[in-house]
Amino acid sequence: QKPNLYVAVTTVAVGNATVDTYETSFGIRSLTYDANRGLLVNGEYVYVQGTCNHHDLGSLGTAFNTRALERQFEILGEMGANALRTSHNPPAPEFLELADRLGFLVYDEIFDCWKTQKVSNDFHLIFDDWSEPDLRSFIRRDRNHPSVVAWGIGNEIPEQNSAAGGTIGNYLRGIVVAEDATRPPTAGMNTASATSAFANVMGIEGLNYQGEGLGNSNNSAYPAFHSAHPDKMIWSSESSSVLSTRGTYIFPVTSGNNAIVGTGSGGDASASQVSAYELYATSWGSSPDKVFVGQDRYDYVAGEFVWTGFDYIGEPTPYDKSRSSYFGIVDLAGFKKDRFYLYQARWRADLPMAHILPHWTWPDRVGQVTPVHVFSSADEAELFVNGKSAGRKKRGESQYRFRWDDVKYAAGELRVVTYKGGEEWATDTKKTVGAAAKLNITADRTNIAGDGYDLSFVTVAVVDANGDIVPRASNNVTFSITGPGKIVSTDNGNPADFTVFPSPSRQAFSGLLLSIIRPNAGASGDIVVTAASPGLPSTSVTLHAT
Incomplete structure (x- = not known):
């Protein structure tokens, strides 16, 4: 969206002399929370296409940087996301300023626990003393931001199944209503029943994973919550928790639309990698495909917040020895996983797009079954393997990808032609590539502000003689810099890589790596x-600081 923003100027005067002024940015909009239709903004239905977001900025760490977050928002917006959940803590004020300017909706969250601990040193220690002043301060700070559409007062709270859940929830709800009666309180419920005291006090019923059914279960909680709360909007406050490592494909591939990750099921414990066919989830989670089934079946559901938009530092389920998570639609370096295109196909259905996976360079798989999947909003697709049709398929009800699961690998080319309404929609090609021959270097922006804060994100791709990315390249690359700038950090998106982030040298992962320049x-x-790598010609890009 492209919102209109305004500025209110507050002036303090003594007599005729101005002693202070303060500018407050704000927007004008209406919000309707409809139990049967979902969220309406300015009277128009908006399906919530959201992601949950941890506070770190990848290899930069947790200290806030405007350009780093703006880049994340731009990537999410390209995918079709229109909403953000600040899981599970108040965001930096600049987060909301960016959301206001870029037109995102925000589920603004404060507490991850109440009086009962999740870990020994969490907020339960000071809840009694600080829950009220913190909640009031939080709402007063953020309530002028038009992007905020809900106040999150808890996530997977241990009290959700007890009477205390209703008592404490009602206490917090009272504070929210006193400070801002225009936006309802909500919480992420992963075990609470529809008739619980906890659910009764929420203004929006937020379900963590219960909507699509936990794990391989298809037992959805949406109908029970809709029946018990017919006047309240329902959304999936946390969905999916599918896992993957960018550019990594593990065989065999499940024939279903969802599987629990493990050895022999999309997981490689020895390498700490998870298959990027985007079908393998945690024991409580679900693939995007399974989530979409539940949301489409129950059209009163307002939308979802996917766990998560980006990989983040910590919580490296299912491999606890890794450095960072596998949950992201985008990896820690900001490189898109295949899943990005699955969500883009759903969330930007009017965009002509087709995306083939996996890559097609498998010298060790000649003659072996290597399933080919395609993400697109098209309703038909035909796959060609080395010029020969592997079949034209129609996308059926509750299907969100095209699958050719019996393709046997032979070097050459995959090409898909998709159709919508009988007309050609979009195409994509994957080719067998050669050995690494050179490095390709690009910057997201070459003109940057010389203020000591702006950043340029420089990507290096390991490519063959034809300029195609070598999909399993792991060449070591060293960055160097001349001129008035600094290499702040490097990354490659590999959750199992413990090379320290400030290092100027790092291996490529699945053919890519990143350097952040300030x-x-x-x-x-x-x-x-x-960028230089042994055996390959060095390459460079010039940035202009002003």
Whole structure:
């Protein structure tokens, strides 16, 4: 969305002399929470296409940087996301300023626990003393932001199944209503029943994983909650928890639309990797395909917040020895996983797009079954393997990908042609590539502010002689810099890589790696970033700081 924002100027005067002024950015909009239709913004239905977001900024760590978060929002917006959940803590104020400007809706959250602990040193220690002042301060700070559509007062709270859940929930609800009666309180419920005291006090019924059914179960909680609360909007406050490692494909591939990750089921414990066919979830989670089935079956559901938009530091389920999570639609470096295109096909259904997976460079799989999947909003697709049709398929009800599960690998080319309404919609191609021959370097922006805060995200791809990314390349690459700037960090998106983030040298992962460049404060002039790798010609990109 492209919102209109305004500024209110508050002036304090003594006599005729102004002693202070304060500017408050705000927007004007209406919100309707309809139990049967979902969320209406300015009277128009908006399906919530959201992601949950941890506070870290990948290899930069947790200290806030405007450009780093703006880049994340831009990537999510390209996918079709229109909503953000600040799981599970108040965001930096700049988070909301960006959301206001870029037109995202925000589920603004404060507590991850109440009086009962999740870990020994969490907020339960100070809940009695600080829950009221913190909640009031939180709402007062954020309530002028038009992006905020709900106040999150708890996530998977241990009290949700007890009488205390209703008592404490009602206490917190009272504070929310006193501070802002225009936006309802909500919480992420992963075990609470529809008739619980906890659910009764919420203004929006938020279900964590219960809507699509936990794990391989198809037992949805949506009908029970809709029946028990016919006047309240329902959304999936946390959905999916599918796992994957960008560019990694593990065989065989499940024939179903969902599977629990493990050895022999999309997981490789020895390498700490999870298959990017995007079908393998945690024991409580579900693939996107399974989530979509539940949401389409119950059209009163307002939408979802996917766990998570980006991989983040910590919580490396299912491999606890890794450095970062596998949950993200986008990896820690900001590189898109295949899942990005599955959500884009659903959330931007009017965008002509087709995406083939996996890559098609498998010298060790000649003659072996190597399933080919395609993500697209098209209703038909025909796959060609080395010029020969593997069949034209129609997408059936409750199907969100095209699958050719019996393709046997032979070097060459995959090409898909998709159709919508009988007309050609979009195409995609995957080719067998050669050995690494050179590095390709690009910057997300070459003109940056020399203020000591702006950033340029520089990507290096290991490519063959034709310029195609070598999908399993792991060449070691070293970055260097000349001019008024600094290499802040590097990354490759591999959750199992423990190379320290400030290191200028790092292996590529699935053919890609990233360097983040910051100009010096007061910088002006060219900053040349060079990437070098043994046996390959070095390459560089020039940034301009002003």
